[in-house]
Amino acid sequence: MKVLVFISTLWCTFxxxxxxxxxxSSQLFVAEKTPQGVKVKAITSDDSYHxxxxxxxxxxxxxxxxxxxEGSQTDLFFYDFTTQQTRNLTNSPVSEYSPTLYPHDxxxxxxxxxxxxxxxxxxxxxxxxxxxxxxLAHIDPVGYHVWGEQQDVMLFVLGTPHELHFTxxxxxxxxxxxxxxxxxxxxxxxxxxxxxxxxxxxxxxxATYSPKTELVTxxxxxxxxxxxxxxLDDDTVAYAVNNxxxxxxxxxxxxxxxWMNLTQYCNTQISRLSYHAGKLxxxxxxx
Numbered sequence: 047m048k049v050l051v052f053i054s055t056l057w058c059t060f061x062x063x064x065x066x067x068x069x070x071s072s073q074l075f076v077a078e079k080t081p082q083g084v085k086v087k088a089i090t091s092d093d094s095y096h097x098x099x100x101x102x103x104x105x106x107x108x109x110x111x112x113x114x115x116e117g118s119q120t121d122l123f124f125y126d127f128t129t130q131q132t133r134n135l136t137n138s139p140v141s142e143y144s145p146t147l148y149p150h151d152x153x154x155x156x157x158x159x160x161x162x163x164x165x166x167x168x169x170x171x172x173x174x175x176x177x178x179x180x181x182l183a184h185i186d187p188v189g190y191h192v193w194g195e196q197q198d199v200m201l202f203v204l205g206t207p208h209e210l211h212f213t214x215x216x217x218x219x220x221x222x223x224x225x226x227x228x229x230x231x232x233x234x235x236x237x238x239x240x241x242x243x244x245x246x247x248x249x250x251x252x253a254t255y256s257p258k259t260e261l262v263t264x265x266x267x268x269x270x271x272x273x274x275x276x277x278l279d280d281d282t283v284a285y286a287v288n289n290x291x292x293x294x295x296x297x298x299x300x301x302x303x304x305w306m307n308l309t310q311y312c313n314t315q316i317s318r319l320s321y322h323a324g325k326l327x328x329x330x331x332x333x
Contacts, residue, residue, distance in 0.1 A: 069095040091333040101320040101325035107145040192231040236280035266299035276319040286316035
């Protein structure tokens with residue numbers, strides 16, 4: 047069983063994006079369509095912060111808050127579809143966020159809040175004999191990230207306002223793509239575009255960026271209070287309004303369809319979503 051390397055040199059500090067002091071409780075579920083309807087299973091408890099899911103073939107990576115006498119922090123966890131067991135992957139004295147499969151090595155890329163106060167992108171290898179190391183160490187503070195093709199990566203850089211930067215691991219200077227962005231980033235491999243959200247005239251837009259043409263295309267306005275989405279296929283995104291999941295095509299954005307009604311599993315608000323191979327992980331707020 048793979049375990050991530052323990053980092054002993056870092057200690058907990060927190061910044062504006064990932065503040066531990068008042069993390070809201072939330073619960074993670076996995077839903078999938080069946081001939082009989084929708085099958086839903088809770089994969090975490092509801093007494094702590096369980097968030098930022100990443101659905102993969104084998105299971106769901108996510109961020110979980112842990113409380114001790116010294117305070118609170120977050121570690122990265124993995125729920126295994128086969129064993130239906132959850133394990134702590136990092137178990138470190140620092141806070142990690144936003145687990146993402148690293149496409150250029152066997153492990154995860156993650157946002158780490160370091161002892162110096164820096165918030166940077168790190169690589170955590172699955173091989174416990176190897177050490178974790180920062181990626182793009184010159185870029186700080188980073189809130190979220192997503193990988194594209196080649197060595198490309200898109201970064202949410204904290205600021206006033208927050209900015210979207212496109213760069214790579216080959217040492218090129220970051221390119222400013224957009225300002226006043228929100229937290230949801232993704233990469234559409236078939237269309238070779240990144241997707242993100244940004245604020246304009248008090249509305250949150252879903253937009254795409256093509257590294258080839260270097261153009262940003264505004265797709266459509268997301269309904270309030272939606273901040274998160276996931277790609278279902280090359281053309282369709284899904285997002286939650288309260289506790290119902292809707293789908294929308296970027297080529298025909300006026301057509302909106304209800305996909306799942308999850309009211310009986312979440313009677314508050316669904317936020318983050320992650321879809322892969324027929325399984326949808328979703329976050330339900332519990333307070």
